[in-house]
């Protein structure tokens with residue numbers, strides 16, 4: 565089987581690394597990929613949004629399965645285009661991808677299907693949004709969200725009505741998020757512990773993966789600005805099998821049903837971003853692809869043949885797949901970032917110590933924002949590496965991951981020092 569993975573982040577490096585291990589896979593390509601995917605598989609210099617060139621490549625190379633990594637091409641309808649061209653592809657259609665592409669659509673779907681989530685209203689008009697906030701007498705904290713895709717930046721958590729008014733103004737009047745923020749969702753702040761549960765879905769069958777916990781804030785102790793994710797670990801002690809059963813029954817099953825009813829059958833990876841509250845798990849958001857850095861932590865523990873699973877999802881035959889097998893060990897992924905991230909940062913700094921880091925046992929350095937320049941690997945993005953390790957306990961996995969991190973240097977490199985501590989403190 566020949567596979568093409570589309571994307572260039574840490575998630576895509578993890579996907580190609582895992583897919584390549586399948587006995588049935590003969591070749592893996594990554595378009596456009598990064599320096600790390602270039603070391604493990606073959607990079608193809610086509611952008612993730614250049615659908616005609618990607619389709620031409622898949623046809624010429626006789627690709628058996630294309631796996632779309634990121635939400636941008638999915639929301640733009642890449643799966644529909646591949647299917648029209650008669651190509652097998654893993655990922656949701658354009659209509660189903662609206663679950664991530666429009667927060668309003670996702671919230672209205674949840675309301676219809678009675679899926680637990682924060683109370684909300686949607687607005688296009690700033691004055692109306694502000695009077696809604698004023699009317700909510702016993703609520704002080706709100707979360708204001710741009711409706712469309714904003715690369716993880718379109719969410720503002722507000723700890724007072726003053727902050728909420730400010731965020732509404734920025735989105736609807738100053739148009740800070742452009743078209744993505746022309747419409748907003750105003751929702752109540754949820755209190756609890758965050759967790760991500762990903763599931764393979766083929767329109768009917770749902771197969772949950774092991775849960776993972778991301779670290780969205782930039783700095784230790786969950787302080788600082790929101791980022792794409794600074795690290796992850798798996799499993800999460802509080803995500804017991806009972807909690808997972810509740811999430812499947814109250815969230816995943818009704819979502820898959822409702823999407824079918826709406827004529828938007830969901831196929832691919834459904835990612836539920838959850839708040840585990842006193843009243844049970846509630847949905848913060850849905851994504852329509854694997855998470856980053858959750859993928860690094862979760863796929864490191866997957867023993868089953870990922871290519872077979874994704875092939876079955878694409879063909880609507882997920883029910884024919886054996887139950888997933890997991891490594892009992894724990895995994896920790898530490899993201900190393902460029903100086904200045906999540907704000908502006910400089911690119912082109914040479915990375916050192918990757919060979920030494922690779923020698924730490926049970927550890928894999930997944931690349932995200934890297935590129936090859938001559939014989940050097942340099943940083944090319946905000947999140948640069950996802951250093952991921954397995955250990956008999958979370959503490960041991962953490963120790964190994966940070967041991968590998970210590971070997972790696974570039975001008976300005978930094979990371980959080982507390983990835984997975986939340987699990988241990990509990």
Ligand code: AMP
Nearest residue numbers: 682707716719751752753754780848849
């Ligand atoms: P998102 O970019 O949608 O993942 O949101 C970014 C972060 O904002 C989430 O990881 C949460 O920490 C926080 N957040 C979003 N919605 C809520 C909510 N209703 N209550 C509390 N926190 C939230």
Ligand code: GLY
Nearest residue numbers: 778793855856857
């Ligand atoms: N880890 C958050 C995301 O993938 O959206």
